[in-house]
Amino acid sequence: MVMVINLQYRPATLKTASEARKEISATLKVRGVSDHLSNNIQLCFSEAAANLVNHTNPKPTYINVELECQDGYWLLHLSDDGQSWNPALPNRVQTLDTFEEKEGGRGLALIQSLTDDMEYTKRTTFGANKLTLKWKIQQISTKPSVLIVEDDDSQRRLFSAYLSEHYRVFEAENGEKALEFLLHNTVDLVISDIRMPGMDGLSLKKALHNETNTLLTPFIFLTYSDNPETRSNALGLGIDDYIVKPVSKSALTQSVQRVLNRSDQIYRQLTDKINQRITSALTPSLPSTSHGWNMSIASRNTGIGGGDLVLHRDTPDFLMVNLADVMGHDVAAKFFSYAYGGYLRGLMYQVEAEKNPCATLLNRLSDCALEDNLLSQVILTCCSMALFDDGTIQIASAGHPAPFKVSENLVEPLNIGGILPGVLYGAEYDVLTTTLKLGERIAIYTDGLFEAAEDNEARQLLTDKVMEALSDTRELPLQEATETIMSSFEHYGERHKDDATLILLELCARERE
Incomplete structure (x- = not known):
């Protein structure tokens, strides 16, 4: 048995849960755990911790985190003194219990789909609830x-x-x-x-x-x-x-x-x-103008693989843009990006006549990710947008970071979220419809833009500088603004940590008159 983490987080808040996730990530990296398994462990922890903080009554005063390697398994133990909830019950996946399907709450279905086994013990009068999530360690020989x-x-x-x-x-x-x-x-x-x-x-x-x-x-x-x-x-x-x-x-x-x-x-x-051929095919690109919109894009990758994917389709009524982020930044991520790209291209042709094309596309993408033996092996997020001639934009999100609206002296997230693709059959996605005003922009990005940093302090500095750049560049030409923001990312972030893609959107000048 190798005990890796045994920490108690007080009070039980989303901030302390975020700190715990970063501790878990750093520990697994030191132990040489693969990105795929590490991502699964971190996602499951985040979902369980978010449920404890947001949806239990009474709320816990602490969350105790233990991570260990035992008998061929990685074990993640979460103990708390709040309301008991048992994610191991079979009917919980169908009902989602107290979990929300929005706001990144992929919930019980996600936890059960990404673990090999789990156990739950309810607290006694003076005891604690204890959830144990298990992942089997794959023994791989390096000998030919x-x-x-x-x-x-x-x-x-x-x-x-x-x-x-x-x-x-x-x-x-x-x-x-x-x-x-x-x-x-x-x-x-x-x-x-x-x-x-x-x-x-x-x-x-x-x-x-x-x-x-x-x-x-x-x-x-x-x-x-x-x-x-x-x-x-x-x-x-x-x-x-x-x-x-x-x-x-x-x-x-x-x-x-x-x-x-x-x-x-x-x-x-x-x-x-x-x-090389896949890399060329996956290079993010967008037209500079379409349907009364100006667009610019900038992307940086780790140099190993490319997990970020940008696809667009011009229809008679609107331009559809999809930004997907395949988890991981190695060659496997690049391959899965290429595979998902084929699915997305086909889906964009299927949904252009739909009333809510973005939501329909994400629904079908989610079902494909759940049913397909290849695509079910990887996790991705996706933000789908439809840009209309009248300055209206529709946005739907599948586990993707919320876009930012950049206005005068204000950069604020848009309230749109949704369940990760491939977690539930028939997942439904909401659509946010908004119209930009004169001088406003929308920024769509992958999470590497804010998370590719060495530690908590560096990550906060990166976030502050990118947000500052988003605000300060509002009057710059769109492409110049995009590159300036990415320069802040390159200066304060760690490019080798994660891929990062940024898309800026604004109305063409003729639409502003």
């Missing part, structure tokens, strides 16, 4: 995996002994068993004897060519028979190496390392090309 296919038991055990120190080694005594294994498991390399009873090595390699998952698996042949016909047949199957028995340890290990290095190099080259 090798399958040895050899009908001679002693030879197979010898080759396995040669490689077991640096590789995960699996064994099969003939081609049939090797094929069965490979149809259900993935390995980095196959080493096979050519001559075996039943399915020999050549037949095994041919069979693997017919399977998508094994078509490109690196392959080394072993044989006693080094005649031109056998070598020609083997090389014709696209093998990576050909070793004549008897095989020494050095010859085998050098061949394995050489083949894996070459395979890794080819994979990285292919990945880089795909990555």
